[in-house]
Amino acid sequence: MRSKFFLFIIILIFIIIFLIFYKGLTNYSIYTPKINIENDIPVFSANIFDSDLQVSSKELFDPKKSYLLNIWSSWCVPCRDEHALLMDLSKDEKVNLIGLNYKDRLNNAKNYLNELGNPYSKILVDETGTIAIEWGAFGVPETFLIYENKVIKKYIGPLNQQFLIEIKSLIK
Amino acid sequence: MLSSTIGYYSLILGLCSSIIIFYFSIINYQDKILDIKIFYFTFFQLFFVIISFLSLVLSFIYSDFSNETVFNNSHTTKPLFYKISGTWGNHEGSLLLWQLVLTLFIFIFLFKSNNQSKQYRILTLLFQEIIIIGFFIFIIKTSNPFNYIFPIPKQGLGLNPILQDPLLAIHPPILYVGYVGSSIIFSSVLAATILNIISRDWASHLKKWILVTWFFLSLGILFGSIWAYYELGWGGFWFWDPVENVSLMPWLTLTALLHCVLVLEKKIVLTSWVVILSIMTFTLSMCGTFLVRSGILNSVHSFANDPERGLYILIFLFSLIFLSIFIFFFFHKQNIKNYSSFFWLSKETSILINNWFMMYFLSVVLIGTIYPIFLEVISSQKISVGPPFYHKLIIPFLFPFLLAMAIGPNLKWIKSNLENKVNLILFFVLSIFVSSFILKNSDQKFLINTFLLSSAFYLFFISIRDLFTKKLKNFSQNIAHFGFSLLILSILLNNIFSTEIIFNLKESESFEYNGNKIIFNEIIQNNQKNYVSIIGNFTIENFDGKIDNFKPELRIYNQPNIVTSEADIKTSFLSDKFMVMNLVQNQEYFNVRYQVKPFMIWIWSSVVLICLGALIGFFKKKNEK
Numbered sequence: 001m002r003s004k005f006f007l008f009i010i011i012l013i014f015i016i017i018f019l020i021f022y023k024g025l026t027n028y029s030i031y032t033p034k035i036n037i038e039n040d041i042p043v044f045s046a047n048i049f050d051s052d053l054q055v056s057s058k059e060l061f062d063p064k065k066s067y068l069l070n071i072w073s074s075w076c077v078p079c080r081d082e083h084a085l086l087m088d089l090s091k092d093e094k095v096n097l098i099g100l101n102y103k104d105r106l107n108n109a110k111n112y113l114n115e116l117g118n119p120y121s122k123i124l125v126d127e128t129g130t131i132a133i134e135w136g137a138f139g140v141p142e143t144f145l146i147y148e149n150k151v152i153k154k155y156i157g158p159l160n161q162q163f164l165i166e167i168k169s170l171i172k
Numbered sequence: 173m174l175s176s177t178i179g180y181y182s183l184i185l186g187l188c189s190s191i192i193i194f195y196f197s198i199i200n201y202q203d204k205i206l207d208i209k210i211f212y213f214t215f216f217q218l219f220f221v222i223i224s225f226l227s228l229v230l231s232f233i234y235s236d237f238s239n240e241t242v243f244n245n246s247h248t249t250k251p252l253f254y255k256i257s258g259t260w261g262n263h264e265g266s267l268l269l270w271q272l273v274l275t276l277f278i279f280i281f282l283f284k285s286n287n288q289s290k291q292y293r294i295l296t297l298l299f300q301e302i303i304i305i306g307f308f309i310f311i312i313k314t315s316n317p318f319n320y321i322f323p324i325p326k327q328g329l330g331l332n333p334i335l336q337d338p339l340l341a342i343h344p345p346i347l348y349v350g351y352v353g354s355s356i357i358f359s360s361v362l363a364a365t366i367l368n369i370i371s372r373d374w375a376s377h378l379k380k381w382i383l384v385t386w387f388f389l390s391l392g393i394l395f396g397s398i399w400a401y402y403e404l405g406w407g408g409f410w411f412w413d414p415v416e417n418v419s420l421m422p423w424l425t426l427t428a429l430l431h432c433v434l435v436l437e438k439k440i441v442l443t444s445w446v447v448i449l450s451i452m453t454f455t456l457s458m459c460g461t462f463l464v465r466s467g468i469l470n471s472v473h474s475f476a477n478d479p480e481r482g483l484y485i486l487i488f489l490f491s492l493i494f495l496s497i498f499i500f501f502f503f504h505k506q507n508i509k510n511y512s513s514f515f516w517l518s519k520e521t522s523i524l525i526n527n528w529f530m531m532y533f534l535s536v537v538l539i540g541t542i543y544p545i546f547l548e549v550i551s552s553q554k555i556s557v558g559p560p561f562y563h564k565l566i567i568p569f570l571f572p573f574l575l576a577m578a579i580g581p582n583l584k585w586i587k588s589n590l591e592n593k594v595n596l597i598l599f600f601v602l603s604i605f606v607s608s609f610i611l612k613n614s615d616q617k618f619l620i621n622t623f624l625l626s627s628a629f630y631l632f633f634i635s636i637r638d639l640f641t642k643k644l645k646n647f648s649q650n651i652a653h654f655g656f657s658l659l660i661l662s663i664l665l666n667n668i669f670s671t672e673i674i675f676n677l678k679e680s681e682s683f684e685y686n687g688n689k690i691i692f693n694e695i696i697q698n699n700q701k702n703y704v705s706i707i708g709n710f711t712i713e714n715f716d717g718k719i720d721n722f723k724p725e726l727r728i729y730n731q732p733n734i735v736t737s738e739a740d741i742k743t744s745f746l747s748d749k750f751m752v753m754n755l756v757q758n759q760e761y762f763n764v765r766y767q768v769k770p771f772m773i774w775i776w777s778s779v780v781l782i783c784l785g786a787l788i789g790f791f792k793k794k795n796e797k
Contacts, residue, residue, distance in 0.1 A: 007501045011494070018490045021462075024549045025482045075325055077240065111323060 042134040049123035067146040074112035076140040082158035090119035099123040179227035180318040186220035187308040218275040240319040246328040257341030264317035273352040295363035339399045347392030351457040353385030358454035375436035387786040394779040418460035425453040428530035522580030574627040578634040603629035631657040652785025658778035662771035676761040687715030722751040748772040
């Protein structure tokens with residue numbers, strides 16, 4: 001009798017532990033520092049992809065519109081995962097998708113876009129990685145949602161369906 | 173390309189042979205003799221995993237970037253040694269290594285357990301195959317090391333420079349042997365519980381496996397902390413980091429288990445302890461894998477971290493836990509008549525005391541590691557548990573623990589009187605004298621330090637005495653206990669007598685303290701491929717006239733803009749001298765930290781002694797009764 005009671009208690013305890021661990025896993029708990037959110041976008045100028053033109057951030061971002069800045073690179077494997085979602089987003093006319101090609105070679109980047117498609121309306125080049133630092137990015141891929149020249153939301157790591165729905169609703 | 177294909181298909185073939193073994197074992201269970209086919213397929217299973225592992229190694233050696241694992245973790249300019257060690261320096265490859273050790277161990281087990289009953293061998297094999305099949309599916313489904321990428325990249329992403337270190341290259345395999353060894357213990361204990369064959373012979377058979385596992389686990393932890401000491405450059409060797417704790421927890425249970433089995437070898441008592449501790453050791457090892465791999469811990473910016481992996485290990489882990497709980501409750505029979513048959517003052521009691529201490533230390537470490545996760549899930553607060561928590565809870569209990577450890581081995585089995593009472597008390601007085609003499613000049617926390625140090629010295633003296641008076645009887649135990657006392661003693665002395673001095677200096681200035689003079693001679697600056705190196709040239713004129721030269725280095729990486737400091741460490745017989753410098757913002761001053769840490773090398777060597785004890789125990793012929 002006593003041993004059955006113990007068995008019951010122990011199993012209960014382990015089930016609770018299991019549930020807590022399970023919840024800890026599903027809480028997608030990538031640590032996001034609470035900086036650069038609702039901050040003004042940095043002032044910078046960059047080359048346009050595959051051309052000699054330079055563009056400054058003031059020319060690029062119209063305060064009345066919303067933009068999505070996506071940092072990507074051809075060598076970045078998680079970028080491939082989110083690419084299909086970006087292609088999907090680019091079909092939406094309300095979204096202005098701007099790419100920032102991070103520390104990449106021109107040829108590799110071109111091959112990448114030829115292979116997977118180009119979702120971006122404009123692509124900026126960040127050969128040294130300094131522009132990404134200005135934005136406060138930690139790595140690739142990262143995506144910034146910009147409205148009225150402010151960063152409203154920042155996504156670290158590849159986008160997923162859930163983020164996509166959130167982005168679409170925010171833009172509306 | 174080719175090697176990836178071979179590797180992938182041999183993994184699948186390995187899984188097939190495991191399933192076949194599983195099937196044959198069930199069929200063969202009622203027969204009198206072990207089917208020879210099982211031997212063949214265990215060999216095939218091992219063979220296929222070896223092939224798979226070798227092909228991954230080959231992909232790394234030839235920098236085959238069509239393989240995603242190689243691409244993510246290697247680079248053409250890496251030295252060959254780190255290309256090879258890169259094989260297990262990542263999640264996918266390390267799982268393959270894990271599988272290699274698992275299959276190797278069950279193969280050895282089948283050959284070495286001839287003298288055990290057939291049913292026991294089959295059952296152990298069955299449980300082990302459950303684990304092996306589980307990991308095969310895990311590897312193939314969620315962390316396949318042979319994924320292709322197309323188009324093939326020209327260059328890999330490289331291995332984090334901090335991981336490019338000879339010690340860190342051998343640390344994982346050794347630790348894995350320890351972790352995986354615990355799986356054999358787990359399976360055989362479950363098998364023995366079901367068959368109810370827990371006996372003295374069985375205990376000495378199990379003891380060999382426990383000793384091997386314990387040896388490798390201790391050695392693996394040692395390598396990890398030596399690496400942390402000189403590579404992370406904070407001048408410490410144990411930081412109570414969750415990843416470290418995760419390796420310490422199975423060590424604690426395994427240590428308790430080892431002592432229980434030593435009792436069991438003499439007398440059928442403490443059987444429940446043996447069963448529970450074996451289950452715990454393996455569960456904690458698996459739990460460690462889960463915590464480290466799932467990203468639930470340490471989740472600072474871990475990209476492409478797949479929650480699916482964590483979920484799989486979690487479910488797998490808990491199915492094994494439930495399986496073992498059921499087996500324990502329904503099959504385990506306690507020998508009640510034997511249980512209370514030892515006197516309160518006996519070796520058995522002292523081993524029980526040891527167990528309870530181990531359980532206490534385990535629960536402290538477990539709570540410190542897991543509590544932050546629980547808290548975050550329940551109330552989404554983030555806390556971090558640091559060294560003060562562990563120190564406050566562990567240090568007071570160290571005192572009785574060390575005393576018990578000194579007296580325990582001198583007791584006899586079943587019933588004992590304290591012999592040589594005078595002797596024991598004399599040693600205690602002696603150690604109080606020695607430690608208060610050592611500590612008389614140190615002002616801080618005199619009382620607690622004296623207590624701690626004298627208990628450590630007590631253990632030290634007693635174990636030296638035992639080492640000499642008992643000659644070769646129980647030599648392995650004596651040497652391991654002696655090593656442990658040396659370890660505690662050097663850690664304590666290291667903590668108490670470490671000196672640290674921090675100051676700001678400009679080039680060609682000097683600084684004096686306690687009669688020592690530190691001179692900042694010059695800065696040597698040169699440009700390396702991807703960083704600027706600034707080497708400070710320091711001379712220290714010690715008060716006793718000795719002169720040391722130090723060359724700590726600063727590396728300013730340009731892309732991204734990171735400054736790292738490389739410490740200069742001078743190791744000697746009695747103490748380590750450790751110097752590191754840092755930039756002071758916008759000034760020409762440098763911040764210099766100089767530490768003298770006594771007995772560092774003794775900490776390392778005492779752990780080696782402990783491992784040596786395990787090794788001697790392993791090779792010793794069957795114990796004299």
